[in-house]
Amino acid sequence: MTLPSAPKMLRMAKRSLSYLFVSASALLFLIPFLWMVSSSLQTEQEIATTDMRWIPETFHWENYVNVFEAMPLWTYFQNSIFVTGLFILGTLLSASLVAYAFSVLQWPGRDKVFILVLATMMLPMQVTMIPIFVLYKNLGWLNTFKPLIVPAFFGGGAFNIFLLRQFFLTIPRELFDSARIDGCNEFQIYWRIVLPLAKPALATVGIMTFLFTWNDFLGPLIYLSDKLKSTMALGIVMFVGQHKTEWALLMVASVIMMLPVILLFLFFQRYFIRGFMMSGIKG
Amino acid sequence: MRTLINKIMGHRKQDTLIAWLFVAPWAIGFLIFGLYPIIMSLYYSLCQYDVLRVPRFVGLQNYDQLLFEDPYFWKSLWNTLYYVVFRTPLSIIGSLLLASMLNQQLKGMPIFRTIFFIPSIISGVVLSVIWLWMFNPEYGLINSGLAFFGLPGPLWLQSASWSKPALILMSLWTVGGGRMLVFLAALQGIPKHLYEAVELEGGGWWTKFRHVTVPLISPILFLWTVMEVIFSMQVFVEAYIMTNGGPANSTLFFNLHLYNKSFNDFQMGYASAMAWLLLVITLGVTWFQFRLSRRMVYYEGGK
Secondary structure (H helix, E strand, O other): OOOOOHHHHHHHHHHHHHHHHHHHHHHHHHHHHHHHHHHHOOOHHHHOOOOOOOOOOOOOOOHHHHHHHHOOHHHHHHHHHHHHHHHHHHHHHHHHHHHHHHHOOOOOOHHHHHHHHHHHHHOOHHHHHHHHHHHHHHHOOOOOOHHHHHHHHOOOOHHHHHHHHHHHOOOOHHHHHHHHHOOOOHHHHHHHHHHHHOHHHHHHHHHHHHHHHHHOOHHHHHHOOOHHHOOHHHHHHHHHHHOOOOHHHHHHHHHHHHHHHHHHHHHOHHHHHHHHHHHHHOO | OHHHHHHHHHHHHHHHHHHHHHHHHHHHHHHHHHHHHHHHHHHHOOEEOOOOOOOEEOOOHHHHHHHHHOHHHHHHHHHHHHHHHHHHHHHHHHHHHHHHHHOOOOOOHHHHHHHHHHHHHOOHHHHHHHHHHHOOOOOOHHHHHHHHOOOOOOOHHHOOOOHHHHHHHHHHHHOOOHHHHHHHHHHHOOOHHHHHHHHHOOOOHHHHHHHHHHHHHHHHHHHHHHHHHHHHHOOOHHHHHHHOOOOOOOOOOHHHHHHHHHHHOOOHHHHHHHHHHHHHHHHHHHHHHHHHHHHHOOOOOOO
């Protein structure tokens, strides 16, 4: 009597096994996060013990206040927001302008120049890093935010140009033609028709750029030296150098730096996924 | 008719001008942040240059010194090779494994996908700080966990023989990123009837994996292996923050050495020579992989 249901039982057993496997893997991926949050809510004395304690005896939320006194985290946060915000603005403006020329407009040599744009993606940054540093030094831009912001306004990155161009190509040409007949110039078409239609693509570029700029460490490391001018990434590393044993506070700072990224991901998952899928295709 | 053609030709010229106005931000950026630095970098690599004084031309001396006199250069190259050789296959397999898990028709997959994905979007700084704490030999989670099972844990980042494995282990936490999503999409694109054909022949999961999955996604696997190799060669942030090249230079990777030479010692000429060598090595390795791939990658339609 159990025989006919045997395949079904086998399938159920297989399914349960799959679930068990996936859940175990997910737990493995979660553990560092859980450990980090747990450590951030204990005192330094409590976490400096050999027995693993996952749930703190008392939750030391005051760590999340004290960290702002232990290091100028609020200043770091503001600096990061400032740099990231302007970098995103520059990227969106200039990448969309350039992408417009490579999709909507027709002009001789267009496709050859576009290949050059794509080719710049292959160039490793080590090769250009030193002369650019010297350039900024001669301009007197070291220890200012300019090196971290200004480049965004000059092209906005080859990959972003590529991504926006692909999107602009999907907009029906009739829209542009009828706008031209109505007397719109190219800039008006770009500003009034293409940009509003391209909101999803712009959101993808904006989010990818946020991720890159917010997380960037090498740029601030090279160009900023003043503690109060540090971004979050650099500020936290400075703190590691000086107070390597204050793990609870380090975990708090890390949670705070990570939080905007995770919140953004949870709210705008589809843009993230689109952005990462596109970066997969580019290769 | 003639006037119409003239009108169009005139328009053409004007259109080109307008197009270049739109391209201008990129074009100017390319000249300042692309072409000019490339030329200067090549020039610096032939100079002795400490930023304060003008560059002094020394010919190939930097390259000569790098290849024949700098033991740290070879050490850093060895460390980087070690890192690339172990990390690349492990991370590709890791991503493929996660993608296969998500490719099953199970409820709650978006949640699992999110959990796997999030580590890949965390800053390298946060990643380094978390794992510095995880690897703490006395109180860190990993050695506490090992002690719980009565096992002695190594010193991890403080041991010259465990530091590189520790950094590789840590990097595997981020295998659930964009690459996993691309693999997942590729797996979903494999026609079901191919698997059914294997089942009819009595083949198990290994046959399906080996003779259907791998050949069909081999172009993507190959592409991402190439990218992963290039990416792994760039390892810097973790080593800078977590070990600063130590202990005993066991984590002095190529880019860390390059950084130290340029921004600690201000030997810009020497560092530029290193950058060019890195470019040559990267191109060489990539070319070699493409050569190798001709035999190993299956392209549909048979090339």
